[in-house]
Amino acid sequence: MAKRADFVESRRNTRRNQIFKGAVKVLADKGYHSATTQEIADAAGLAKGTVYEYVKNKEDILLLVMEEGLSMLKNDINKIFEKTDDPRERLKQLILVQLKFAKKYKDSAKVVLHEVNNLTGDGRKMFLEQENELVEITRSVIDDGIKRGYFKKINSRLAAELFEHASKFYFDYGNSPYHKSTLNEISDFILSNYLRAILVDE
């Protein structure tokens, strides 16, 4: 029984999670550069010094938030593939899941969308890779749909990029007082227009 090591590992996870939760709130609210490590520590319910036990530096906090955010999103996405293998349904769910994610994890989504540019070096590289992976998943679904004769013969990579971009629409929601539509209206519009646009005419 590696009881001791387990405990240490578990506490480590607890702390990283505290930091994640605190940081998400603060970063979504003030943005990376305007947020101070003190504020993040306070929001995490930890002392400043304690945060640095679990994180290399400020950028590492951002990385933690983005990785966790992406990981949660990927989790949701993976579940889609268990339910159906029809590319039309998969593509639809792919969009829905991301719109819902933006609503459910409003703060995480906001950080993921807005703070990429504050990532440098390996962190940035890793993030872009993950983002690209997401596009590639979408692309493979589209390619499958084309092969099976459901979708028109479009540039699947670009289509995937544009779908991903559209899925991010809701990420920004609430930033402007002029935004009014509900999540349902948005997903209905995208699904019934964008998605239908690439279906082959029957």
Add this chain to the structure above:
Amino acid sequence: MAKRADFVESRRNTRRNQIFKGAVKVLADKGYHSATTQEIADAAGLAKGTVYEYVKNKEDILLLVMEEGLSMLKNDINKIFEKTDDPRERLKQLILVQLKFAKKYKDSAKVVLHEVNNLTGDGRKMFLEQENELVEITRSVIDDGIKRGYFKKINSRLAAELFEHASKFYFDYGNSPYHKSTLNEISDFILSNYLRAILVDE
């Protein structure tokens, strides 16, 4: 003859333009918070103190850049309406103009897109208003198209928001090494799919 006042006013414009040009480059390159006023002054070919003669504070520099950027974009947009009054053509041009703008004024576009959140108070309000105005222009074109029987009876406000959002796609291009499509491919895709999706079937 307000000769003297004219001269003063004209120099003021020259200076503000110098600042705009310098700031655009620096802000696009390093982002608002990482850029220093010194760097901006250098890029503008002015002393730091001189910059402050023409600008209230750092945020005011950002505002200047965004206003100028938006104003250039609006200029381009207004020209569309002089050429045709067919809402189908107008909507198409509306999208094209924005994609082209993102390419032509890469740096301005980057700043406009990424730094909104660093605007506060009245500056932010003004920017969001202008952005909303843009959406409203698009919306009125769509409404006109619906009225004339060209477009389906869709939620025109939401449609306009989504078109605006899609137009911003190219703004982010080049940020990731995975981005590969050309401007032409992007506009073709959007026009032939998104735009066609809202046309009434003949």
Add this chain to the structure above:
Amino acid sequence: MAKRADFVESRRNTRRNQIFKGAVKVLADKGYHSATTQEIADAAGLAKGTVYEYVKNKEDILLLVMEEGLSMLKNDINKIFEKTDDPRERLKQLILVQLKFAKKYKDSAKVVLHEVNNLTGDGRKMFLEQENELVEITRSVIDDGIKRGYFKKINSRLAAELFEHASKFYFDYGNSPYHKSTLNEISDFILSNYLRAILVDE
């Protein structure tokens, strides 16, 4: 039988010795202020908290090292007096022993020489007293030599201070890449020149 107390006392000594050995290495390498208590604990093979069971604070670690260093040096010095009572030979050995000490306990010597100024309060007082004691030993040897007619009638206190100072020469050796002489060359030079200089002409 104070068995229990003995055991406690013995462990205490073991631990203090671990700390001494670890600290000497780290302090000689990085200097007092740049060395962290964590590094010292690591080098001692103890946990940080454990170190604080045997030591009041960081300065106390330095004190431990300096006291131990001086105590070892005094040990070596005392042996001289058992072997001869000729002040000429005693003075010679006094110098030799210190040069050799600097070579044998390079790290200890380095710490003793360089970190005096980081000692404060009682620790500093104690150290300076001990250093003075060393000078006084040398002085008494010189005084004895003068009384017996071997040495010239010089200011014995100052002479002792200068001999002590010369003995520290080798302490600094190796700090600069320009240092090249061997211990033997140094001791030969000091003995055959400085020492001979105070002998009465025969």
Add this chain to the structure above:
Amino acid sequence: MAKRADFVESRRNTRRNQIFKGAVKVLADKGYHSATTQEIADAAGLAKGTVYEYVKNKEDILLLVMEEGLSMLKNDINKIFEKTDDPRERLKQLILVQLKFAKKYKDSAKVVLHEVNNLTGDGRKMFLEQENELVEITRSVIDDGIKRGYFKKINSRLAAELFEHASKFYFDYGNSPYHKSTLNEISDFILSNYLRAILVDE
């Protein structure tokens, strides 16, 4: 007339000198690591930010102090060579000058002696080079003395190192309450004993 550039240059020198003077006091008193940049700025009569206009970082302040200290010392040394070319007199003056320097510029001397180890990289290299230069000057004087038959055929490099070391004796004076001798006593002792020791017997 490069009036403007001259003025700028002159102010720069004034400021660097203020920093030098403030830093010398503080560094001599508290040591490099215990002194804060705030204390140094205060002692210099400048704001903390202003100090950083004239200095790269904290270590750069130390470098400034050591360079200035060494430069003053070298100045004094150079004057010796103008007065006589007799190596016996030159060597004597070489020692005297350094002892006097330690008295006159007590604080500078203390910093130069004690803080070498806090110099890193190029700063350290430069300092050691300069120190070596000093030894080489002494050595050349000794070599000259040997060639002219005044001094015994000793290892001149080592002799020079030891003379330099002895000259530093007074640098440390005042650190311990047990130090009592005056500068005159010290120089008399060194000159009449150490120096005479290397003279050829007549």
Add this chain to the structure above:
DNA sequence: GATGAATGAGTCTTCATTCAT
């Protein structure tokens, strides 16, 4: 006794803004 996670005071450094020239 031993441990090492938690703490927060303390430090260096940057940079927007001001103002005397």
Add this chain to the structure above:
DNA sequence: TATGAATGAAGACTCATTCAT
């Protein structure tokens, strides 16, 4: 008007010390 030296508030990060387990 133009300048850039001076300022000091603010912020990231370190590390000696404590204390619950």
